[in-house]
Amino acid sequence: MSGAALLVLADGRFPAGGHAHSGGAEAAVKAGRITGAASLEDFCRGRLHTSGRVAAALAAAAALGVDPSLLDEAADARTPSPALRAVARRLGRQLMRAARATWPADELDAVAGQFPKGAHQPVVLGLAARSAGLGAADAAYCAAYESVSGPATATVRLLSLDPFEATAVLARLAPEVDRVVDLAAEAAGRVAEEGVDALPAGSAPVLEISAEAHAGWPVRLFAS
Amino acid sequence: MHVDHSPSHDGPAVGADARRADGSRRALRIGLGGPVGSGKTATVAALCRALRQELSLAVVTNDIYTREDADFLLREAVLPPERITAVETGACPHTAIRDDISANLEAVEDLEDEVGPLDLVLVESGGDNLTATFSKGLVDAQIFVIDVAGGDDIPRKGGPGVTTADLLVVNKTDLAPYVGSDLGRMAADAKAQRAELPVVFQSLRSEAGVTDVAAWVRARLAEWTA
Numbered sequence: 001m002s003g004a005a006l007l008v009l010a011d012g013r014f015p016a017g018g019h020a021h022s023g024g025a026e027a028a029v030k031a032g033r034i035t036g037a038a039s040l041e042d043f044c045r046g047r048l049h050t051s052g053r054v055a056a057a058l059a060a061a062a063a064l065g066v067d068p069s070l071l072d073e074a075a076d077a078r079t080p081s082p083a084l085r086a087v088a089r090r091l092g093r094q095l096m097r098a099a100r101a102t103w104p105a106d107e108l109d110a111v112a113g114q115f116p117k118g119a120h121q122p123v124v125l126g127l128a129a130r131s132a133g134l135g136a137a138d139a140a141y142c143a144a145y146e147s148v149s150g151p152a153t154a155t156v157r158l159l160s161l162d163p164f165e166a167t168a169v170l171a172r173l174a175p176e177v178d179r180v181v182d183l184a185a186e187a188a189g190r191v192a193e194e195g196v197d198a199l200p201a202g203s204a205p206v207l208e209i210s211a212e213a214h215a216g217w218p219v220r221l222f223a224s
Numbered sequence: 225m226h227v228d229h230s231p232s233h234d235g236p237a238v239g240a241d242a243r244r245a246d247g248s249r250r251a252l253r254i255g256l257g258g259p260v261g262s263g264k265t266a267t268v269a270a271l272c273r274a275l276r277q278e279l280s281l282a283v284v285t286n287d288i289y290t291r292e293d294a295d296f297l298l299r300e301a302v303l304p305p306e307r308i309t310a311v312e313t314g315a316c317p318h319t320a321i322r323d324d325i326s327a328n329l330e331a332v333e334d335l336e337d338e339v340g341p342l343d344l345v346l347v348e349s350g351g352d353n354l355t356a357t358f359s360k361g362l363v364d365a366q367i368f369v370i371d372v373a374g375g376d377d378i379p380r381k382g383g384p385g386v387t388t389a390d391l392l393v394v395n396k397t398d399l400a401p402y403v404g405s406d407l408g409r410m411a412a413d414a415k416a417q418r419a420e421l422p423v424v425f426q427s428l429r430s431e432a433g434v435t436d437v438a439a440w441v442r443a444r445l446a447e448w449t450a
């Protein structure tokens with residue numbers, strides 16, 4: 001693996017559309033579930049161990065070379081909310097564009113052709129990692145970290161939260177991100193033998209339900 | 225491990241590519257940026273009215289937190305609804321038009337797929353600051369719209385929008401007498417900042433309206449298709 005390539009892919013400024021999404025934080029702020037650093041940490045912890053872990057395992061499996069269409073179906077099955085499925089595909093399409101420009105590869109071109117409107121973002125993330133010469137754990141790191149850094153950055157904008165406090169939340173969650181990555185990579189390693197049922201399927205019902213409501217708001221800062 | 229760095233660009237991976245995936249030439253893209261309320265949407269609306277008979281047009285808007293601009297254009301019926309797309313910017317239009325243009329590129333490409341062929345796509349940025357410019361990966365030319373009511377020292381202050389935009393529009397000249405703006409001074413300052421780059425003074429409340437800007441757009445289109 002190349003440590004520097006991992007930094008490029010994991011950089012919050014990697015131009016793949018994430019900046020317009022709050023990872024459910026906007027709905028949680030409006031509902032009074034995130035009001036400051038402590039509740040942001042609780043929110044991020046919940047997201048990390050549910051959809052974050054699922055995304056990390058999908059990304060790791062894609063990085064290992066598991067068939068993207070099987071993984072895309074597995075991602076659909078693990079995303080009950082149609083709004084979140086649409087968001088995952090839109091972000092997958094945007095990430096695909098950035099990845100093809102950054103690490104050109106025939107494999108990316110083929111998957112882009114197969115999913116013109118986008119495959120699920122974690123699947124594309126794993127393929128991007130693969131094209132960058134990265135491994136399964138690297139891909140899982142990008143997905144798991146993104147599952148908490150997205151809401152943290154958005155909350156800084158939504159609540160005018162002190163950015164140092166938001167970054168300290170991410171630092172405190174780091175050991176748990178490590179653990180989630182280990183679990184995700186281990187599960188991804190079993191897919192070749194056991195099929196996609198080896199992947200985790202944790203979900204956070206409140207995230208799914210509030211994403212549906214958020215998609216219908218007439219006025220909002222973030223797309224999701 | 226799979227590392228394949230063969231340069232294969234057969235898809236629309238890079239925004240600045242002048243050709244679409246099927247090999248046809250894509251539409252010219254012109255960005256309109258500038259401070260809040262300077263008249264970007266009004267200029268887009270007037271351009272659509274001036275050009276829609278002669279060109280196949282579409283518009284992408286980038287609002288800060290609503291669909292305000294897209295809804296205005298829809299209400300005014302300047303184009304059929306399927307030719308107007310709103311991109312959500314996560315509170316940062318300048319990010320969506322400059323630093324991470326992926327959502328805008330997708331919007332432009334979807335418009336070409338769904339209502340094309342198109343000659344021209346106008347991309348409006350939500351009102352932002354004097355440093356907000358469009359990425360060259362997203363647009364082929366950009367118009368920066370300021371107005372006389374925002375203070376007649378804006379051309380002197382400069383900034384990337386005022387100094388580098390392909391066209392600077394100083395809008396709402398009809399308001400100059402009421403806000404005490406000195407148009408001569410604005411023109412001299414703009415000339416000093418921009419050297420040979422063009423500047424248009426316009427009032428959309430006047431008879432001439434958007435005529436000069438429409439002529440500039442036609443000239444860009446003639447270059448693009450030449």
Ligand SMILES: Nc1nc2c(ncn2[C@@H]2O[C@H](COP(=O)(O)OP(=O)(O)OP(=O)(O)O)[C@@H](O)[C@H]2O)c(=O)[nH]1
Pocket residue numbers: 258259260261262263264265266267293349350351352395396397398399426427428429
């Ligand atoms: N008097 C006068 N008013 C104008 C002119 N052009 C636009 N306006 C008015 O200025 C206001 C703002 O115009 P918009 O076109 O919405 O401005 P904008 O730059 O799109 O604004 P944001 O997208 O919110 O940044 C509206 O009320 C317009 O009718 C003009 O030439 N003269």
Ligand SMILES: [Mg+2]
Pocket residue numbers: 264265266293348350351
């Ligand atoms: Mg506007």
